[in-house]
Amino acid sequence: MTIELSPIDRAKFVAARRAADFVEDGMRVGLGTGSTAAWLVRCLGEMVRDHGLRIKGVPTSARTAELARDMGINVISLDEARWLDLTIDGADEFDDELNLIKGGGGALLQEKIVATASDQMIVIADAAKEVEHLGAFPLPCEVIPFGWRTTQALIEETLVAMDVMGRASSLRMNGDKPYITDEGNYIVDLHLNRIGNARQLAMVLNQMPGVVENGLFIDICDVVVIGHSDGRVELRDINEGTATEEKIDFAETDNLFSDLGD
Ligand SMILES: O=C(CO)[C@H](O)[C@H](O)COP(=O)(O)O
Numbered sequence: 001m002t003i004e005l006s007p008i009d010r011a012k013f014v015a016a017r018r019a020a021d022f023v024e025d026g027m028r029v030g031l032g033t034g035s036t037a038a039w040l041v042r043c044l045g046e047m048v049r050d051h052g053l054r055i056k057g058v059p060t061s062a063r064t065a066e067l068a069r070d071m072g073i074n075v076i077s078l079d080e081a082r083w084l085d086l087t088i089d090g091a092d093e094f095d096d097e098l099n100l101i102k103g104g105g106g107a108l109l110q111e112k113i114v115a116t117a118s119d120q121m122i123v124i125a126d127a128a129k130e131v132e133h134l135g136a137f138p139l140p141c142e143v144i145p146f147g148w149r150t151t152q153a154l155i156e157e158t159l160v161a162m163d164v165m166g167r168a169s170s171l172r173m174n175g176d177k178p179y180i181t182d183e184g185n186y187i188v189d190l191h192l193n194r195i196g197n198a199r200q201l202a203m204v205l206n207q208m209p210g211v212v213e214n215g216l217f218i219d220i221c222d223v224v225v226i227g228h229s230d231g232r233v234e235l236r237d238i239n240e241g242t243a244t245e246e247k248i249d250f251a252e253t254d255n256l257f258s259d260l261g262d
Contacts, residue, residue, distance in 0.1 A: 007229035009035075011126035012090075014248040015227030016040040018235070019088050019124045020047060022223075025054055028081045030114040031068055032089025033061040033107035036124050040088050045071025058084060060114050061107040062182050078114060087118040091125050092137040092215070094224055098123070098238045099198055103140030103215030106172070106181050112213055115220050122223045127234075130226065135195035140172070140215040141188045141205060142181055151210030152188050158204060164192055185212055 005013060016039035023029055023044060031041055041064060047053040049072050057073040058081050059065035068075050078084075089111055093101040100123060102108050115121040131137075143151045148171070156169055172179040172187040179187055195201055195216075202216035226234040231248045 008126055008128075009039075010229040010231070010250075011227040012036040012124070013039045013227065014231055014233050015124040015126065015225045016088075017043050017248055018227070018233040018246065019122050019225045020044055022086060022088070022120075022122055023047070023053070023055060024085075027085040028056045028058065028076075028083070030084045030087025030089070030118050030121075031057045031059045031064050031073075032087065032111060032124075033059075033064050034090040034105040036090035036126070037064065037088070038067055040124060041067050041071055041073065044068075045073055048072050048074075056081060058087075058114055060087075060089065060110040061105070063105075064107075078117060082117075084114065084118040086120045086122065087115045088122045088124060089115060091123045091129055091217075091221075091224075093129055093131045093134050094123060094125060094221065095131055095134055098221040098224055098236070099134060099219070100217035100221055101134050101137050101139055101215050102217055103142070103187070104137065106140070106179060106187055108140055108215045109142050109181065109183055109185070109213045112217060112220070115217065120222045121217075121220050122225060123221045124225050124227070127226050127228055133194045133196075134198050134216070135192040138170075138189035138191050139195070139201075141169075141190055142183070142185045142212040142214070143188050143210050144212060145178070145184070145186050147210055148178075148186050148188070151208065154208055155188065155190065155205065155211070158208065159190070159192070162201070162204065164196070164201065183212070 020043040
C-alpha cells in the first residue's frame with residue numbers, strides 16, 4: 001500500500017531520502033527536529049531495519065529521540081558520542097551562503113550544539129525555504145524564563161540601536177502558556193523582515209544576559225539538499241562550490257510509505 005503524500009511532504013521526503021545516502025555504516029549521526037527531519041529518521045530507520053545499517057543517532061529533541069527509538073535506531077546522548085560524523089536537519093530558511101534560520105520547531109539550542117559538534121552538517125529542505133535574505137521567517141531567540149520581559153526589552157532596544165528592520169518581537173506561546181523548550185527555556189521570536197548582517201546579529205544576540213541561543217546558523221551548514229515534489233533533488237555543497245541535480249524514483253521507495261505514515 002502506498003500512502004498518498006501532499007506535494008510539500010513529497011518534497012521533504014525526497015530531500016530526506018537523498019540525504020540518508022550520506023549516512024555510512026558505523027557513523028554517529030545527529031538527528032534534526034521538525035517534519036523534514038522526521039522523514040530522515042524514518043528513512044534511516046528503514047535502512048537500519050531492512051538493510052542492516054549500524055549507526056548511533058544523537059537526537060536534537062525529545063520528539064526526535066522518541067521517533068528514532070520507535071524506528072529502531074540506536075539512540076545515544078551527545079555526551080556519549082562526544083563528536084559526530086554528520087548531522088542532518090531541516091531549516092526554516094537558507095540563503096546562498098547556506099546560512100540558516102532554524103528553531104521554528106523550538107529545538108534550536110540542541111540543534112546548534114549538535115550541528116557544531118559534527119564534521120558535516122547537511123540541511124534538508126523543500127524549495128520554499130530558499131531566500132535571498134534571511135529574516136522573513138521570525139528569528140527564534142531562546143531566553144531563560146527569569147526576567148524574560150527584561151531580556152526581550154533589551155533585545156528590542158538593541159535592534160533599534162542596530163537599525164535592524166522590523167523590531168517587533170513576541171513570546172512564543174503554547175495555547176495560553178509560554179512555549180517551553182526541552183531545556184526549560186522560553187522563545188522570543190524576532191520579527192525582523194530582513195536581516196542585513198546575520199553574522200553580526202548572531203553574535204550580538206548571544207552576548208545579551210538572558211539569551212541562551214539564537215536561531216541563526218552561520219558557517220555551520222556544509223550541504224543543502226533541496227527536495228521538489230516531482231522527485232527532483234538539488235544538492236549544493238558550499239565547500240566544494242558544486243550544485244547538482246538528481247531525481248528520486250518514488251516507485252523504489254514505496255515500502256517506506258507502507259507503515260511509516262505520520
Ligand atoms: O529548526 C527546526 C526545529 O527547531 C526545524 O528544522 C525547522 O523548523 C524546519 O522544520 P520543518 O522541517 O518542519 O519545516
